[in-house]
Amino acid sequence: MKSKITHIVFLTPGFAESKTDSTTIPALQVYLKSLKATLPNTKMSLLAFQFPFSNNTYHWNGIDVIPLNGKNKHLKKLLIWRKAMRTLLKLHIENPITVIHSFWIGECSLIGSKFSKKHNIKHISTVMGQDANLGNKYVKALMKTNVEIVTLSENHKATLFNNYKLQSKIIPWELDTTSFPVIQESTIDILGVGSLNEVKNYSLFVKIIADLAKTNPNLKVEIIGEGTMRAALEKQIETLELNAIINLTGKLPRQDVLKKMAQAKVLLHTSTYESFGFVFLEALHSGLQVVSFNVGIAEPLPEWKICTSNKEMLGTLKSFFNEPINDKKRVYLTEKNNCIQSYLKLYNE
Incomplete structure (x- = not known):
């Protein structure tokens, strides 16, 4: 698929602090590596709101990672949100953003919605976990926007819909x-x-x-x-x-x-x-x-x-x-490349 996108910005509460950090959200790491390999000439930036606990931008497999260093401190939230908006504006001026992709319905989807609405940028938000459960105060901010919501499984989609009547597209993760x-x-x-x-x-x-x-x-x-x-x-x-x-x-x-x-x-x-x-x-x-x-x-x-x-x-x-278990064999559950191709379709729509 020929891509129309030139700059994707990802918003996530946390991310790997270095190339050797393999345990911070492994599914997201696998996805971003595969996406960058598929779109090697597309500019990709990532804002990590809370973790790593650092102020230093670094490069991760071809992606510019910008830690906002929130350190999960509630009193810093408004400051981090303002910092995120300023950083997004700076990135947009330097290299116009064509897609914002936020993870979790939370502060990242909130900022993604605000900035994308103001600058008429496509916004995709992937629901990642218990953010689909009742009691999520950030859901309301998505309800009157043009955000494309993604869930990860049939169970996940049903939970989000039953709790908030929000429709979503299912895109499962896949393995490297x-x-x-x-x-x-x-x-x-x-x-x-x-x-x-x-x-x-x-x-x-x-x-x-x-x-x-x-x-x-x-x-x-x-x-x-x-x-x-x-x-x-x-x-x-x-x-x-x-x-x-x-x-x-x-x-x-x-x-x-x-x-x-x-x-x-x-x-x-x-x-x-x-x-x-x-x-x-x-x-x-x-x-x-x-x-x-x-x-x-x-x-x-x-x-x-x-x-x-x-x-x-x-x-x-x-x-x-x-009873003895039969010889072990590999089972591949998700369709290869479906994750990348499904997101590419959303990015380019």
């Missing part, structure tokens, strides 16, 4: 499969990957492992991630005498996460909500069986068991260990 290690013989029985917070529901994860361990005492389980629930999970693991079974690895570089996946049998994902679930794509492409609730991009497959209850989740895992 070149970074995946070779699938290996499994040395990890069950793997959990995600932030240790209430939504990811790791207290249920630990309870299920405790029940499963009664009939499978030699289980090897790892949970990759860091977060506010870590201390509570450590206490729960100790109380249930699972220290020899469950290992909390903490936060790992993405490549190390993929290595762990290559060594595992099952991804257990107890999250109560996902907008998409990039970890599902990674796990399936790493040859894992996936066990989850109906969240995000959940799709019933021979390799993906979608459960409706805690009991069903435990029963599914028991069946995996009562």
Whole structure:
């Protein structure tokens, strides 16, 4: 597709602080790398409102990243918004902006809407997570604009519509499969990957492992991630005498996460909500069986068991260990290049 766009500006609360930062919004990193490779001659700038904690502009895979250094401080918000508007104006004067693409319905979509309306610029906003849930005060600012809203899955689209009656176009993320290690013989029985917070529901994860361990005492389980629930999970693991079974690895570089996946049998994902679930794509492409609730991009497959209850989740895992799992194979869930081509169509409309 021939592109009419000459300068895209991305607005996001946070972004990778360097080329070596692989853990800050991996899906967005994969998308932007692919987009830049597809449009090598298109100017791309990115404003990071809160993170990195820096004032220094830097180059990331051909994209100019401008940190606004908000540091997640509420008292600085108005200052950061004014700074964002001034920065956008400066960028627009130097090289006219043809598309503004904001991520999350929040401060970025708010500023994107204001600036795009004032300067008659196309604005696309991708809903990224729990911003589709009730109680989002920023949604109102989008309701009377010409913004094109994108959600990440059927579940995500339904949540946004049911809560706010906002229509959206679904564009799923896709993987860069070149970074995946070779699938290996499994040395990890069950793997959990995600932030240790209430939504990811790791207290249920630990309870299920405790029940499963009664009939499978030699289980090897790892949970990759860091977060506010870590201390509570450590206490729960100790109380249930699972220290020899469950290992909390903490936060790992993405490549190390993929290595762990290559060594595992099952991804257990107890999250109560996902907008998409990039970890599902990674796990399936790493040859894992996936066990989850109906969240995000959940799709019933021979390799993906979608459960409706805690009991069903435990029963599914028991069946995996009562019967040998077939040889691991890669499963690619999303259509290759669909993400890039779908966004290019929106940019050029």
